[in-house]
Amino acid sequence: MLVDSSQCCGCGSCAASCPESCITMEYDSEGFRYPHVDPAPCIHCRACEKTCPVMNPPSPADSPKAIAAQNQDGHIRASSSSGGIFFALAENTIRSGGLVCAAVYDEDFSVTHILADTLQDVARQQGAKYPQSSVEHCFAEIRRALRSGTPVMFVGTPCQTAGLRAFLGRDDANLLLVDMICHGVVSPKVWARYLDERQLLDAGKAPVTSVNLRSKATGWSHYQYSVSINYANGASYQACQSKDPLMQGFTLNLYLRRSCSQCVFKGTKRCADLTLGDYWGIWDQNPEFDDNQGTSLLLIHTPKGQEAWDTISGQFRFLETTYQEAVSRNLSAAASSVPHGARDKFFRNLDREKSMIQWITQCLGGGKLGLIQRIRNRLGV
Ligand SMILES: Cc1cc2nc3c(=O)[nH]c(=O)nc-3n(C[C@H](O)[C@H](O)[C@H](O)COP(=O)(O)OP(=O)(O)OC[C@H]3O[C@@H](n4cnc5c(N)ncnc54)[C@H](O)[C@@H]3O)c2cc1C
Incomplete structure (x- = not known):
């Protein structure tokens, strides 16, 4: 049994985990993808239920450490949505021989996740694209890479990140999970x-x-x-x-996805090591820090996330704030969007x-x- 369609976030974890390939992701009339089940080959193993992040939502955690940060390389920051943290993390992963899974525009400008092993592909992954991206086709490849000892950094919406985590079924020392403060996704x-x-x-x-x-x-x-x-x-x-x-x-x-109005991955209920966002309101909180070129908000949830930040922090101008201050002007951090x-x-x-x-x-x-x-x-x- 799958979650009700009004709650389904479309991460595709159910489809990726089905051992009999009974589940395909298909577009509905609004243009969002939902799982479609062919009951004939189903062996009732319940893998789809076990790997649904909405049916198994994360519990609230302690308040994370919060940082306001700007990449000191002006070109990187200019081509990033916020302060350019994604590129620095991705560059570090690629230089360590790893793979970066994040969203790009396809040839027809639809949005999809790819696994990048070059900085050219990382450049395509830069920048927020607001249409919902398709992601589940990468899940099995990520599992294969991790099994062979290859480091992987995954970046996605909180539901996609939770979907991948549920699909994998366990943490992996070589996997860095990065989600974002998410307003919702466009059809x-x-x-x-x-x-x-x-x-x-x-x-x-x-x-x-x-x-x-x-x-x-x-x-x-x-x-x-x-x-x-x-x-x-x-x-x-x-x-x-x-x-x-x-x-x-x-x-x-x-025209956000219906599940975005009842998102179960808000606040501290996340599966990520790090959360990225815009540090909206920095111009009032700390006017001398804001230079109108983009400031990232970084939330650090785990020791692995802290280690990743420590590795790249030398490339940044940054200051530590508090979680409460950091999200006070960013309602999407804690609340779902009202349709x-x-x-x-x-x-x-x-x-x-x-x-x-x-x-x-x-x-x-x-x-x-x-x-x-x-x-x-x-x-x-
Ligand atoms: C749908 C969506 C809604 C967002 N809503 C908010 C918000 O309300 N408040 C806020 O502070 N920040 C929000 N963000 C995050 C913000 O826009 C920046 O993406 C984030 O701050 C990272 O910026 P950066 O400068 O470090 O890197 P950037 O270079 O901008 O990197 C962006 C990263 O997000 C990934 N990405 C881009 N589009 C998608 C997509 N459609 N689905 C999944 N992953 C994607 C990219 O592949 C890349 O890894 C949202 C992002 C998205 C994609």
């Missing part, structure tokens, strides 16, 4: 349709060459980051996140609407949006 279908429409508006038929949902060209402090898209014909699109329809719908929870009032209507009519951009704007209530966005930004949600 891959909404993302694909948004990008198709953007392309048509901005560049006609010219292919998209790059996407950055966390560009710092317009700054980082006070949530001033922007969406930036480039096309093969030299055209480009850039809009501050508060003006971009996709990011407006994301921050106002119009937008028009969420159900949005998805009900999605396939009938011709313009994704207009439909998002209409569901968000047009002109009232700017005000709501500013209030939410101030509250850090």
